Amino acid sequence: MANKTCTGAEALIHCIHQHGVEYIFGHPGGAAIPIFDALVDSPIKFILTRHEQGATHMADGMARATGKAGVVLVTSGPGATNTITGIMTAAMDSVPMIVITGQTIQSMLGLDAFQEADVVGISYPAVKHSYLVRNVNDIPRIIKEAFHIAETGRPGPVLIDIPKDVSGAVFEPNYNVEIDLPGYSIPTHGDTAQIARCADFLAKAKKPLLLVGHGAVISDAGRALKLLAEKLQIPVVNTLLGKGGFPETHELNLGMLGMHGTAYANKAVADCDLIMSIGSRWDDRICGKYAAFCPDAVKIHIDIDPAEIGKMIKPDCSIVGDARLVLEELLSMARKGDTEDWLAQCRKWRKQFPLKYGKQGGLKAQYVLDEIYRISKGKAIVTTDVGQHQMWAAQFYKTDSRFHWISSGGAGTMGFGMPAAIGAQFARPDALVIAVVGDGGFQMTLSELATAAVNKLPIKILIINNKYLGMVRQWQALFFENRYSGVDLEGNPNFVKLAEAYGMKGFRIKRNADVSKTLAAALAYNDGPCIIEAEVEKEDNVFPMIPAGSAISEMVLEAPKKAMAKPVGST
Amino acid sequence: MANGINGINGMNGTATKLSVIESKGAKAIPSGNQHAISLLVNNRPGVLIRIALVFNRRGYNIESLVVSPAHNGKFSRMNITASGEPKTLEQIIKQLNKLIDVIHAKDHTDEVTVEKELALIKVNCPSDKRTEILQIAEHFKSQTVDLSESTLMLQVTGSTEKLDAMEMMLDKYGIKEMVRTGKIIMARGSADT
Numbered sequence: 001m002a003n004k005t006c007t008g009a010e011a012l013i014h015c016i017h018q019h020g021v022e023y024i025f026g027h028p029g030g031a032a033i034p035i036f037d038a039l040v041d042s043p044i045k046f047i048l049t050r051h052e053q054g055a056t057h058m059a060d061g062m063a064r065a066t067g068k069a070g071v072v073l074v075t076s077g078p079g080a081t082n083t084i085t086g087i088m089t090a091a092m093d094s095v096p097m098i099v100i101t102g103q104t105i106q107s108m109l110g111l112d113a114f115q116e117a118d119v120v121g122i123s124y125p126a127v128k129h130s131y132l133v134r135n136v137n138d139i140p141r142i143i144k145e146a147f148h149i150a151e152t153g154r155p156g157p158v159l160i161d162i163p164k165d166v167s168g169a170v171f172e173p174n175y176n177v178e179i180d181l182p183g184y185s186i187p188t189h190g191d192t193a194q195i196a197r198c199a200d201f202l203a204k205a206k207k208p209l210l211l212v213g214h215g216a217v218i219s220d221a222g223r224a225l226k227l228l229a230e231k232l233q234i235p236v237v238n239t240l241l242g243k244g245g246f247p248e249t250h251e252l253n254l255g256m257l258g259m260h261g262t263a264y265a266n267k268a269v270a271d272c273d274l275i276m277s278i279g280s281r282w283d284d285r286i287c288g289k290y291a292a293f294c295p296d297a298v299k300i301h302i303d304i305d306p307a308e309i310g311k312m313i314k315p316d317c318s319i320v321g322d323a324r325l326v327l328e329e330l331l332s333m334a335r336k337g338d339t340e341d342w343l344a345q346c347r348k349w350r351k352q353f354p355l356k357y358g359k360q361g362g363l364k365a366q367y368v369l370d371e372i373y374r375i376s377k378g379k380a381i382v383t384t385d386v387g388q389h390q391m392w393a394a395q396f397y398k399t400d401s402r403f404h405w406i407s408s409g410g411a412g413t414m415g416f417g418m419p420a421a422i423g424a425q426f427a428r429p430d431a432l433v434i435a436v437v438g439d440g441g442f443q444m445t446l447s448e449l450a451t452a453a454v455n456k457l458p459i460k461i462l463i464i465n466n467k468y469l470g471m472v473r474q475w476q477a478l479f480f481e482n483r484y485s486g487v488d489l490e491g492n493p494n495f496v497k498l499a500e501a502y503g504m505k506g507f508r509i510k511r512n513a514d515v516s517k518t519l520a521a522a523l524a525y526n527d528g529p530c531i532i533e534a535e536v537e538k539e540d541n542v543f544p545m546i547p548a549g550s551a552i553s554e555m556v557l558e559a560p561k562k563a564m565a566k567p568v569g570s571t
Numbered sequence: 572m573a574n575g576i577n578g579i580n581g582m583n584g585t586a587t588k589l590s591v592i593e594s595k596g597a598k599a600i601p602s603g604n605q606h607a608i609s610l611l612v613n614n615r616p617g618v619l620i621r622i623a624l625v626f627n628r629r630g631y632n633i634e635s636l637v638v639s640p641a642h643n644g645k646f647s648r649m650n651i652t653a654s655g656e657p658k659t660l661e662q663i664i665k666q667l668n669k670l671i672d673v674i675h676a677k678d679h680t681d682e683v684t685v686e687k688e689l690a691l692i693k694v695n696c697p698s699d700k701r702t703e704i705l706q707i708a709e710h711f712k713s714q715t716v717d718l719s720e721s722t723l724m725l726q727v728t729g730s731t732e733k734l735d736a737m738e739m740m741l742d743k744y745g746i747k748e749m750v751r752t753g754k755i756i757m758a759r760g761s762a763d764t
């Protein structure tokens with residue numbers, strides 16, 4: 001097939017468009033100008049962000065709302081380094097993303113040219129793969145490979161660094177290229193013998209438990225999972241990122257486990273005789289002290305990434321494969337054991353140790369979240385920032401379906417929530433998108449208010465304003481004798497006025513009595529974005545809590561009377 | 572893709588294009604924590620650093636590293652000897668295999684393989700000691716590759732242990748310089764490395 005000549009940049013944008021990409025998020029600069037020029041004639045819509053980190057979180061939010069790679073385009077040097085936090089955030093949570101960085105011309109590489117940064121070198125530990133494009137003819141193949149790598153297997157970010165002389169070079173592109181990745185293979189079906197063993201274990205277990213992680217969400221295993229849990233009558237717990245993998249309102253669901261999980265989920269984990277992880281990596285947030293984690297339970301691990309098997313927990317049975325395909329096969333082999341007593345026990349725990357919060361005194365963040373869940377009927381796409389509000393949102397905003405919970409888990413990146421909501425709203429223009437953010441994290445990327453406002457995105461930004469870096473303050477209160485250090489957010493702006501400064505609508509909630517009325521008004525407001533500032537109690541703490549590095553049995557349900565021992569876990 | 576280097580390399584049987592990053596003093600006899608790892612990787616810039624980072628992040632020290640184009644010049648062979656916690660090694664191998672540029676990575680510790688290393692040793696050699704040193708050289712089947720008034724350069728190949736032993740024997744004459752290639756490994760028989 002004969003092609004007309006074009007620039008490398010034009011071929012690049014053409015390939016990205018061919019892949020079905022509608023939006024690119026980013027910020028321009030000298031080394032990327034040829035690529036921005038190519039965007040002028042492309043149907044792809046470019047979304048100018050106010051900071052490159054914002055662009056990465058928007059692409060991330062879009063990816064988590066769709067399962068397809070989000071695309072970022074930035075310039076060299078500082079533009080490129082500003083994407084690193086977002087790349088690492090995506091990598092930690094297995095989110096597909098393509099980050100294209102402009103680069104200085106090849107003859108100047110390594111000579112400390114203006115705005116030259118070795119971004120490929122800087123990003124090695126944070127990417128699934130990366131490219132420095134040295135030959136314009138490679139562009140069609142590299143773009144094809146990059147999307148393939150980013151979106152398949154265990155997804156992740158791919159960085160493509162393009163020197164300006166490559167993006168500016170004129171050539172005759174051949175789009176009819178094959179990918180060339182001899183070192184890359186994607187596990188699909190699991191080993192049938194192992195799946196059969198797994199079925200035997202499940203049939204024998206008296207107190208089995210399913211642990212749903214992000215992998216189940218990514219692989220769309222929800223349907224198979226629901227059929228399996230119902231057929232075998234097994235209770236289900238989920239990780240922070242597993243929210244939506246199995247309906248949290250389902251009677252078999254015990255909610256989130258781990259550090260700030262529900263008491264009944266953690267009690268079930270501590271007491272089960274079999275725990276089967278579907279796409280979770282037994283992260284330290286959910287296991288606590290490894291030596292004490294379910295010592296007598298049979299552990300089954302289903303994961304698409306062989307490197308996860310045996311990394312944290314030595315499983316009794318492991319299956320490497322796509323979670324959906326593995327569960328579908330397991331479904332046909334699985335036999336129901338006797339779980340009635342176990343289910344009764346779980347129901348008892350649920351009654352005995354419900355999630356709760358004080359109804360007296362000042363405005364409670366939990367109440368605000370409980371209400372926004374009720375008023376939005378649990379249908380919203382919820383993004384969060386990182387901190388206490390994130391944990392409360394995870395506890396009180398139950399998630400029933402895939403792609404409806406978007407939160408930075410592995411990285412815990414403050415500043416993630418609001419830009420992620422922007423990306424999600426672009427992907428799902430008709431959906432109700434709520435960003436639950438803290439007053440601290442929100443200020444890390446608040447410049448993206450302009451991006452939300454100018455694009456008239458009807459995102460609802462709920463700021464849980466406790467005037468503190470609350471989660472850190474909580475640790476200092478519980479483990480460091482209330483010696484507050486570096487956590488007071490004195491100097492916060494007036495967030496309602498801030499909204500107005502961007503031409504947005506601002507709502508304020510100060511009292512319990514205002515909550516439903518104001519939230520209803522805010523959710524009904526659709527002329528662009530709005531901020532809802534909830535001035536909550538300053539020194540409330542998140543419970544239940546398992547101190548970092550402690551056994552699940554050391555869970556505390558409410559504020560202890562005396563100071564607690566300093567946690568042994570890292571953070 | 573095949574380049575000239577590959578042809579030379581394949582034909583005369585010796586590694587003509589070896590790059591050795593680090594070769595520690597051979598005093599450290601391979602202990603339980605020494606591991607022999609082989610990799611088949613894409614022959615591209617940046618591959619080495621991705622591999623090195625996997626070791627570095629998990630506290631492994633790379634003792635020796637040999638990189639050469641494979642028979643198919645599209646790929647390179649890497650042989651790495653590294654030391655660290657044995658239980659970390661499994662994770663390192665898995666993480667190496669996860670790299671897009673790695674076709675495969677294998678641990679050969681405690682496996683039957685052919686392992687060879689080459690060393691150049693420049694030893695102090697006044698004329699009155701020459702016969703004595705040449706006797707040692709002969710014992711280890713090494714070759715004299717350079718000779719001066721006061722020094723002798725020997726080339727020796729064989730197992731790491733053999734090279735260590737020869738080094739020990741020459742030590743008392745005063746070794747001025749020594750370079751070792753690091754271990755290269757190949758599986759015996761029809762098995763793949």
Ligand SMILES: Cc1ncc(C[n+]2csc(CCOP(=O)(O)OP(=O)(O)O)c2C)c(N)n1
Binds near residue numbers: 387414437
């Ligand atoms: C970029 C970044 N810096 C620091 C931290 C450590 N950290 C975790 S939670 C937290 C406090 C967050 O405060 P805020 O956004 O007000 O939320 P709150 O906990 O008060 O709800 C901090 C500083 C982090 N997770 N990310």
Ligand SMILES: [Mg+2]
Binds near residue numbers: 387466
């Ligand atoms: Mg706060």
